[in-house]
Every structure is written in structure tokens, then in C-alpha cells.
Amino acid sequence: MTEIVELTPGQSVKVATKELVVRVKVRGYGRGRLTVEAVATGGLFASASKSGPDACDWTASQRAVGWRVVIEPQWWVHASDFCFVRFGFAAHARDPAAPDYLGVEFEPLTLEATQFSVAVAYESEESQMPADLREAYRAWHQAVTETEIVSSTLVLAGRRALGREKDQELTYGEVLFRPFHRLLDEVVKPRPGEVFVDLGSGTGRAVFVAALCWPALAACKGYEVSPPLHSDAARCHGELSGSVMAPVELHCADVLRRDDWAAADIVWIASVCLSDGTLRAIAARLVSLKPGARVVHMTEHFLRDDDAFERVAEDPILVEMSFGVTGVFVARRRGPSE
Numbered sequence: 001m002t003e004i005v006e007l008t009p010g011q012s013v014k015v016a017t018k019e020l021v022v023r024v025k026v027r028g029y030g031r032g033r034l035t036v037e038a039v040a041t042g043g044l045f046a047s048a049s050k051s052g053p054d055a056c057d058w059t060a061s062q063r064a065v066g067w068r069v070v071i072e073p074q075w076w077v078h079a080s081d082f083c084f085v086r087f088g089f090a091a092h093a094r095d096p097a098a099p100d101y102l103g104v105e106f107e108p109l110t111l112e113a114t115q116f117s118v119a120v121a122y123e124s125e126e127s128q129m130p131a132d133l134r135e136a137y138r139a140w141h142q143a144v145t146e147t148e149i150v151s152s153t154l155v156l157a158g159r160r161a162l163g164r165e166k167d168q169e170l171t172y173g174e175v176l177f178r179p180f181h182r183l184l185d186e187v188v189k190p191r192p193g194e195v196f197v198d199l200g201s202g203t204g205r206a207v208f209v210a211a212l213c214w215p216a217l218a219a220c221k222g223y224e225v226s227p228p229l230h231s232d233a234a235r236c237h238g239e240l241s242g243s244v245m246a247p248v249e250l251h252c253a254d255v256l257r258r259d260d261w262a263a264a265d266i267v268w269i270a271s272v273c274l275s276d277g278t279l280r281a282i283a284a285r286l287v288s289l290k291p292g293a294r295v296v297h298m299t300e301h302f303l304r305d306d307d308a309f310e311r312v313a314e315d316p317i318l319v320e321m322s323f324g325v326t327g328v329f330v331a332r333r334r335g336p337s338e
């Protein structure tokens, strides 16, 4: 019989058996990481499950001195109240039909152990941010409206106001602070004095991440066609009035009826639901971007065969959004001699 123990963050146990299943509650956390860490003399196998102690079917399939199993509770709560993590001396075969789990990673540990022990800890996403961005992280989360409220109320009101109840292009989804910050920081690399623009800016989340994290940007601008979404962005901007941030401009406008955004250095388009016709019209305006400008989008074929642009990375960059993980592409405007 395998022993099962329920542990909460801060708790640890010494294990006297050859195998232990740890049950950890995944409800009641914000965005962050629960870690279930085990070490043992001679090494261990680790596996995890959403459905029960006997179904630990997701595993790194190798032995290590110890394992840190990282659980992101936000990906688990829809499937289960608990996660189950099994540590043992014997390998646990992976069911080839088992799905790939989102929100669990197995990190091998290298510390030699003198006994079999397990510990659970929790680290909030805020504490994982660089110290100088924690205030921005807090301010942003306090100011923005919950995605569920935006989707269930504001998006519908916007569709009705525009008489476009069934229009796919008004499908909503939005950026999350840390994943979007990481994308900008690691790939786009905003520079002081540059202008950031979001085409279809919704409630302004992306605009505010850029403005709060890069206060030396010359401006961060959002263009949103849906009046209720634009109004919520304006409300949010008011909430952030005490924060250090780059100047923000929010426009309630159809991006196809404006061309002032073509002076930007960084253009974000959450383009996943835009039609080919709309993307072609946007691409025609993007040609007037200055050399070195970066266009960040979600559509594989967009700007791919356009000589005015080069792909910064050929493979999609995986970015977590409010609706799941999606591939993002970055195109850089070439200079005249390139």
C-alpha cells in the first residue's frame, strides 16, 4: 500500500517507506508556484496526477538524487482541487495516452541526501518578479478588471453597441502581466524614448504593462474599437494615476481608420482572431514603420513573406495569455540597405 500524506506549504516529512504520494491542495492561491521537493539516498523517480493517487501518469521518466516538482495552481484548479505527486525508488511507467499536463514541471535536484524527505512550499508570482517591478505588478493587478468580468459583461456590451454581436474579430482575450513583461523584456527589448502601441487594446492591460515596466518610453498608446472596453481602460488608467509610468494615450477607435500608430517603435497585435483582410490592411500601414521597429503578433503567416520585415525568431515564442499558451511572432522592420 502506498502511503498518502496531505501537505501544505511550509510542511515537510521524513519518509520511512519506499514510495510516497503527496496530496497538495491547489485552490486558494493566486498566480504562483507550488513546489513539492523530495530527496533520497540513491535517487528517486517522480510523477504527478490531477485525478488521484493511483494515476500519477505524468513523469520525467528518469531517476535523480531529488526532484522539485513545480505546480502552477492556476492551471490545475479547473481540473481538480488537489494535485498528487508520487516519489519512489521504482520507476512508474508513463501511460503513452496520458495528456501533456500544463502547469507542471520536473526539475532534477543535485544535492546529495542522507534520507528520503519531502517538503512543500509556495512562491507567489509577485515574489518571482525582479524587486524593482513588484510595485508595478501590484498596482497593475489592483487596477485591472478580472478577465471573467470583462469577457462576460464588457465584451458583450461592446458587441451590442457596435451591432456586431457575432463578429469573430471582437473575440476577447488578454495579456497577463508576467508573461507579457517577459516577452517584451527578453525578445522585444524596449528602449528609452520608444513608442509602444497596442492595436486592439481591450481594457489596456498590455499598454499598462509596457508603461509601468518601461517608464522611460516616450508613450504607450492603445486603440480599441469597443467603447465599453475602452472605457474600462480609461478607468484603469485613472486608478494608476499615482504610479510611475510612461505617458499613456487611449483611443476609442478602429485601427483601420487611423494611421497615427504607424510612427510606433513597438506594435503589439493580439491578432489571433483578426481576418486576413484586416491583417492585410494593417500590414499595408506597417510598411511606414521606421527601420528597427518591432511588430509582435500571433499569426504565423502575417508579414512572413513581406520583404520589408524579417522574423526575429523562426519558431513561435510560447506566451501565456488569459486564454492559454499561444505562439507569438516578432517581425523587425528592415532598413533601406538591409
Ligand SMILES: C[S@@+](CC[C@H](N)C(=O)[O-])C[C@H]1O[C@@H](n2cnc3c(N)ncnc32)[C@H](O)[C@@H]1O
Binding pocket: 169, 170, 171, 172, 173, 174, 175, 198, 199, 200, 201, 202, 203, 204, 205, 206, 223, 224, 225, 226, 229, 253, 254, 255, 256, 270
Ligand atoms: C484579443 S483582444 C486583445 C486585447 C489586448 N490587446 C491584450 O493583448 O490584452 C483583441 C481586441 O481587439 C479589438 N479589435 C478588434 N478589431 C479592432 C479594430 N479594427 N480596431 C480596434 N480594435 C479592434 C477587440 O475589440 C479586442 O478588444
